[in-house]
Amino acid sequence: TQGKEKVDDAEEVKFEIWKKNSDKNSSMLEAKHDQHGIYTAKTVIKEPGTYTVQVHVTARKMHVMPKTDLSVN
Structure with a gap:
């Protein structure tokens, strides 16, 4: 949202994922717009642990990079 x-007209949305406390060996996933400002990407994480997900969004002359952690059991 803005x-x-x-926001359903973002120029670019990517999800960057890496294992927390690692040397940031990350993978970058291209996202696609589904509907109503929701962007998705799919991946499989095989190794348990805590991961950081950072979203790279370019839209309406702005670039934001929020991030959050997720746990994989």
Whole structure:
């Protein structure tokens, strides 16, 4: 979103994933717009652990890179 508006016209959306506390050996996944400002990508993570996911979004003359952690059991 940008403000309260859903962004369905992003120029680029990529998901970067790496194992937390590693030397940032990351993989980059191209995302596609599904609907209503929701962008998705698919991958399989085989090794348990905590991973960082950083989204690279370029839209409307702005570039943001929020990130979060996820656990794989």
